[in-house]
Amino acid sequence: MGIPKILIVDDRPENLLTLEGLLEGFVVDLVRATSGEEALAHTLDHDFALILLDVQMPGMDGFEVAELMRGNRKTKHIPIIFVTASYKASEHIFKGYDSGAVDYLLKPLNSKVFRSKVGVFIELYQQKEALKDKTVEFDRKLVELEELQQQLEETNEQLLMLSTTDGLTGLLNRRRFDELLNEEWKRGSRTGRSLSLVLMDIDHFKAYNDTYGHQVGDDCLREVASTLMEIPLRVMDKTSRIGGEEFAVLLPETGRQGAMEVANRVRECVDRLQKPHHSSPTAGNVTISIGVASLVPALDDPARKLLELADIGLYRAKSLGRNRCCYHENEAVSAPKVAVDQT
Ligand SMILES: [Mg+2]
Known part of the structure; x- marks a missing residue:
């Protein structure tokens, strides 16, 4: 299992720096994007445990990015936390959840709340990956078991044949x-x-x-x-x-x-x-x-x-x-x- 990757998306570099600072201490690989388009391109190249997505961006905004991600088989299950400075919280929350967002945080970010939420998603991702590994391992064992079973059946057949056959003539004994x-x-x-x-x-x-x-x-x-x-x-x-x-x-x-x-x-x-x-x-x-x-x-x-x-x-x-x-x-x-x- 590799180190979980987190995509942080914000049109303002100083906000990206803030996010990086808040994520300090987590054993994760960070990938940065300063636009919706760039974020989408990254989702196709990486397998992310979580995306922290700025809502207000020029061009493609966070909701559009989320909607496009939901339409793609590879990206539709990636959890998203919307990050927004807007105070029209309730309106945005509904819009966010309609797009399939899994959580929502307001700027300025509260370090404690932020870290606790991110921690939960990293843990979920690790559990999911561990389960995937176990499933692969289980499938491999199953194939091995089937092969062994077949060998056993063949051996039993041979034994049965040997125990009922006359070695010299091949007739029944x-x-x-x-x-x-x-x-x-x-x-x-x-x-x-x-x-x-x-x-x-x-x-x-x-x-x-x-x-x-x-x-x-x-x-x-x-x-x-x-x-x-x-x-x-x-x-x-x-x-x-x-x-x-x-x-x-x-x-x-x-x-x-x-x-x-x-x-x-x-x-x-x-x-x-x-x-x-x-x-x-x-x-x-x-x-x-x-x-x-x-x-x-x-x-x-x-x-x-x-x-x-x-x-x-x-x-x-x-x-x-x-x-x-x-x-x-x-x-x-x-x-x-x-x-x-x-x-
Ligand atoms: Mg912005």
Whole structure:
């Protein structure tokens, strides 16, 4: 905040000297004008805390200066104290206030009254400036805060993505799969619609790692994962890597037939990669075995029931020679006990 500036205007230099003398002791910058025109020119170049304005001046008088100042956006809020030698006080006071003056003093000036009034205006100006500074500071802080908030949101998003994604393949991880399975299980129990799970395992993957090394093994996992990602699915279908060489596709609102279609397509696509696997007793290339299960979730049952059924299907696919899909029926559903009324 700079030193407050005061404009003193009077057509007589000796009056300007009197004003200067009365202002002694105030820490202010004084700017002088001896005519209305000069005063107006100064108001455009400076930002004044107060103007002490002589009323009686040849040419443009104090009231005209004040009126012109009120018409200008830059100068309309500058406080003015009219200084006049006229004794027609009441008439002038009204004229003065009509022009927007904020105060009125009669010559000869009473030092005590004069200094007290000027002091009030300087204080008001300083308060206004301090408030302006605070507002600027506040706006800057607000911008900073918004930037920080955005950074925080981005970091949170990244963290969330990291915590739900498998680092190697970019698929969803086991943690996210478990969450999704539970969510979809609950949703299915509400809607009464089937939830299906396609559970797959790369065949003889340990032998693959032993033959080609873990680096190539990781490449193979990534390649199978990208093959899975390329299979066209709905947004609600979720593909995850849930174990070392184990993948899963969760298919909400999907029954046996739809799930088997997805499973067969996945198996074919991986087979079609013709990725060499010389130590596989199943084929000369990388293949996968798939277990499929489909259930209308019941809230009384745990969600892992679907996983257990698909796992049984997967086990069967392996024991039948791998590189195939096996659907495992939920016995409780496929063979319902019929109660017969014996009466
Ligand atoms: Mg005069």
